[in-house]
Amino acid sequence: MYPEYMMESIKMVEKTRPKRVEIAKIGKPVVEPMKLKEREEILNRFHPDYKADARRVLRIGPNKGEKLTTKVSELLESHSRISPDDIDLSNVDYDVDVLIIGGGGGGSMAAIWAQKQGVKVLISTKLRIGDANSMMSQGGMQAAVNPHDNPIIHYLDAIGGGHFDNKPELVETLTMDAPMIAKYLEELGVMWDKEEDGVLVTKAGGGTSRRRMLSCRDYTGVEIMRTLRDEVKNHPEDIYVLEYTPAIELIMDNKDQVAGALLYQTETEEYVVVRAKTTIITTGGYGRLHIQGFATTNHYGATADGLVMAYRAGAKLLYLDSVQYHPTGAIFPEQILGFLVTEKVRGLGGQPVNKFGELFVFPLEPRDVEASAFIRECTEREKGITTPAGRAGIWLDSPIIDILSGPGTIQKNLPAMVRQYHRFEIDISKYPMLVFPTLHYQNGGIEINEKGETTIPNLYAAGETSGGLHGRNRLMGNSILDYNVFGRRAALHASEKAKTVKLGKLHLDHVRNYEKELKESGIETKRIAPILLPDYRNFEVIRKHRKEFDPFLGGGITGWYEEE
Amino acid sequence: MESDQKLIPVYIMGEKVMVPEGSTIIDALEYAGFQLKKGIGCREGFCGACATVYRLPGDFKLIGGLACQTVVEPGMYLAQIPCTPAQKATYNIEKENPDVSSFLKLYPEVFRCVSCNTCTKICPQEIEVMDYVNAIIRGDIAEAADLSFDCIMCGLCTMRCPAEMAQYNIALLARRLFGRYLTKRSDYLYERLKDIADGKFDKEMKNIKQLSREGLEKRYKERDLDFDIT
Numbered sequence: 001m002y003p004e005y006m007m008e009s010i011k012m013v014e015k016t017r018p019k020r021v022e023i024a025k026i027g028k029p030v031v032e033p034m035k036l037k038e039r040e041e042i043l044n045r046f047h048p049d050y051k052a053d054a055r056r057v058l059r060i061g062p063n064k065g066e067k068l069t070t071k072v073s074e075l076l077e078s079h080s081r082i083s084p085d086d087i088d089l090s091n092v093d094y095d096v097d098v099l100i101i102g103g104g105g106g107g108s109m110a111a112i113w114a115q116k117q118g119v120k121v122l123i124s125t126k127l128r129i130g131d132a133n134s135m136m137s138q139g140g141m142q143a144a145v146n147p148h149d150n151p152i153i154h155y156l157d158a159i160g161g162g163h164f165d166n167k168p169e170l171v172e173t174l175t176m177d178a179p180m181i182a183k184y185l186e187e188l189g190v191m192w193d194k195e196e197d198g199v200l201v202t203k204a205g206g207g208t209s210r211r212r213m214l215s216c217r218d219y220t221g222v223e224i225m226r227t228l229r230d231e232v233k234n235h236p237e238d239i240y241v242l243e244y245t246p247a248i249e250l251i252m253d254n255k256d257q258v259a260g261a262l263l264y265q266t267e268t269e270e271y272v273v274v275r276a277k278t279t280i281i282t283t284g285g286y287g288r289l290h291i292q293g294f295a296t297t298n299h300y301g302a303t304a305d306g307l308v309m310a311y312r313a314g315a316k317l318l319y320l321d322s323v324q325y326h327p328t329g330a331i332f333p334e335q336i337l338g339f340l341v342t343e344k345v346r347g348l349g350g351q352p353v354n355k356f357g358e359l360f361v362f363p364l365e366p367r368d369v370e371a372s373a374f375i376r377e378c379t380e381r382e383k384g385i386t387t388p389a390g391r392a393g394i395w396l397d398s399p400i401i402d403i404l405s406g407p408g409t410i411q412k413n414l415p416a417m418v419r420q421y422h423r424f425e426i427d428i429s430k431y432p433m434l435v436f437p438t439l440h441y442q443n444g445g446i447e448i449n450e451k452g453e454t455t456i457p458n459l460y461a462a463g464e465t466s467g468g469l470h471g472r473n474r475l476m477g478n479s480i481l482d483y484n485v486f487g488r489r490a491a492l493h494a495s496e497k498a499k500t501v502k503l504g505k506l507h508l509d510h511v512r513n514y515e516k517e518l519k520e521s522g523i524e525t526k527r528i529a530p531i532l533l534p535d536y537r538n539f540e541v542i543r544k545h546r547k548e549f550d551p552f553l554g555g556g557i558t559g560w561y562e563e564e
Numbered sequence: 565m566e567s568d569q570k571l572i573p574v575y576i577m578g579e580k581v582m583v584p585e586g587s588t589i590i591d592a593l594e595y596a597g598f599q600l601k602k603g604i605g606c607r608e609g610f611c612g613a614c615a616t617v618y619r620l621p622g623d624f625k626l627i628g629g630l631a632c633q634t635v636v637e638p639g640m641y642l643a644q645i646p647c648t649p650a651q652k653a654t655y656n657i658e659k660e661n662p663d664v665s666s667f668l669k670l671y672p673e674v675f676r677c678v679s680c681n682t683c684t685k686i687c688p689q690e691i692e693v694m695d696y697v698n699a700i701i702r703g704d705i706a707e708a709a710d711l712s713f714d715c716i717m718c719g720l721c722t723m724r725c726p727a728e729m730a731q732y733n734i735a736l737l738a739r740r741l742f743g744r745y746l747t748k749r750s751d752y753l754y755e756r757l758k759d760i761a762d763g764k765f766d767k768e769m770k771n772i773k774q775l776s777r778e779g780l781e782k783r784y785k786e787r788d789l790d791f792d793i794t
Contacts, residue, residue, distance in 0.1 A: 097686025135611040160784035200746025536594040545582040
């Protein structure tokens with residue numbers, strides 16, 4: 001429940017609500033959307049990417065000399081986890097056609113489509129298959145499937161949202177393949193939200209000029225991911241899933257092609273050599289790097305492992321100077337700090353308001369613009385609400401949804417959100433949610449073309465780890481679509497290629513060379529990457545406690561603890 | 565972590581550890597020096613990877629929950645579970661029937677349900693697990709799909725079931741059958757697919773791809789918005 005002083009502010013939100021309902025009912029934007037020039041201004045002044053130390057020059061590798069997000073530059077200027085001399089590549093543990101690194105949505109979709117081409121597939125993943133950001137997406141998937149919309153409008157929305165930096169051929173592929181993906185997923189058994197007559201329900205999203213978001217209640221990510229995972233497991237004769245065994249370096253051959261990867265079993269601490277004719281990286285993004293100290297909506301495994309491996313092997317990266325902050329991450333209660341409050345809340349009519357209950361921005365600007373407006377409201381304008389932990393946020397007025405579309409709309413469309421807040425005794429159909437931008441998405445990544453090919457032979461990438469499709473800002477609903485469209489595409493082309501590839505002698509010289517380059521550039525660091533698993537331990541604190549408390553108080557686990 | 569936080573004792577795999585009050589189990593484990601390699605996932609209650617069981621002082625019951633969503637209590641006895649081994653049938657969705665026959669063939673153990681309701685009681689999503697199992701037994705696939713929709717496949721039901729079935733995999737089959745066979749298809753979607761196959765958008769796509777940045781910005785600005793929320 002909210003503390004008393006927050007309830008005071010909520011009263012003001014309630015007071016302005018009837019008027020805001022009236023405005024919303026007219027059917028026009030409740031606040032005038034920003035012009036391109038206004039967007040540029042607010043981004044320059046308030047978006048975290050534009051801070052002085054947000055970016056720094058990368059000193060080694062194919063993108064040497066470019067300014068990247070500081071944390072990314074640091075990640076890439078790291079040592080390998082291995083010393084190549086210690087690894088015996090002559091002992092190949094698995095010999096497959098297609099190796100897929102990463103068991104999220106992109107990896108699963110790729111595995112299914114590679115299997116259809118008659119090749120043998122191995123998926124390497126650090127946790128279990130399906131343990132990924134794909135599972136967490138709540139809002140939906142864009143696809144121009146209804147008459148008022150079409151792929152051209154989808155194209156415009158996506159490329160405008162990305163500040164016109166998107167690679168056109170990728171956006172074309174995305175938007176033209178989208179309806180086919182919607183149909184394919186339905187045939188797999190995905191339960192899209194539908195009208196009585198079977199028409200797919202579409203909702204608005206930030207930066208979309210049409211209602212284009214397909215959804216599965218607010219478990220869209222779960223529904224698609226669990227279905228894809230089930231389908232992967234329906235093909236044990238062709239797809240081998242190696243869980244808890246992430247890749248740590250790519251393996252090359254003497255023809256300068258990618259030829260598989262070195263894996264690492266996190267429990268037994270063994271190395272596993274996989275030789276593969278083609279390799280697809282689907283390792284997702286970097287939320288767990290906590291760029292600029294931001295909380296994140298991301299999965300525990302989002303440590304950008306694929307970027308590091310691909311870069312060491314010589315693949316080019318694109319647009320890694322731009323980070324997506326989701327406008328609405330929870331900041332109260334403290335236990336759910338950074339939790340994603342789906343954009344669908346605003347798609348359904350939810351409104352962001354300040355501590356006085358005032359609307360201050362069009363609710364569905366592209367994410368970077370919306371997030372910047374929230375930051376401006378909390379900093380320069382000082383109209384945010386401060387939590388007991390000292391964080392400022394703005395109200396996301398959810399109760400207005402039931403007023404606009406009838407009681408029960410929230411429960412029906414946002415069951416996951418309702419459940420999340422209910423755990424902390426907050427009823428979001430009665431009270432607003434307190435939110436602030438949170439680290440959400442890696443806009444750029446390993447550069448790919450419309451076949452999913454990277455800039456080095458036999459290496460493909462798909463999904464959040466790839467770069468170019470979303471330009472410098474992804475729109476809501478284009479990431480689920482991304483991993484499906486490009487997971488499939490990468491699989492089709494990687495499988496085809498695998499049929500003609502002849503591999504030579506395996507080596508890890510690229511790792512040696514990278515270490516050499518680090519040294520020659522004068523980079524002295526103890527950083528090791530890929531990170532694989534984030535580390536939130538604090539031994540100092542726990543050692544201190546051990547000294548302070550009496551282990552005999554309460555009787556230990558054989559007698560139950562009782563409050564002294 | 566702030567120094568003035570109130571600390572409470574919990575037992576992690578036997579060791580008594582002081583952790584901040586209000587922490588989730590996952591946060592408490594990390595605070596206590598564990599780097600989790602298994603049994604952890606999205607940390608937002610969406611992926612089911614951190615399903616766990618624990619006991620509380622003075623209570624004989626084994627309690628289940630998601631470690632990322634459950635707040636620690638004094639005296640809690642914790643041990644993180646890596647994963648649930650569960651039966652998963654392999655099948656071809658194109659060849660299954662959306663009725664009880666598929667379950668008889670793929671998951672005959674579902675008919676061993678003794679209606680004890682243990683599954684429902686332990687479900688962290690508060691799903692009526694036993695009710696959907698019974699719906700499947702009755703052949704009501706639509707009901708089972710609807711009731712089980714919020715399942716995040718954490719496996720707690722499966723770990724506790726005296727009939728030893730993997731409810732969450734069985735429910736997934738029900739939903740896939742429902743999604744594929746028992747919902748109406750959108751005519752608009754098939755018209756759109758035909759338009760794309762016929763190349764209806766090809767010319768305009770080609771034009772728009774060749775626009776200069778200025779030309780593209782102009783087109784973008786000129787596009788009309790439609791925000792009727794109803």
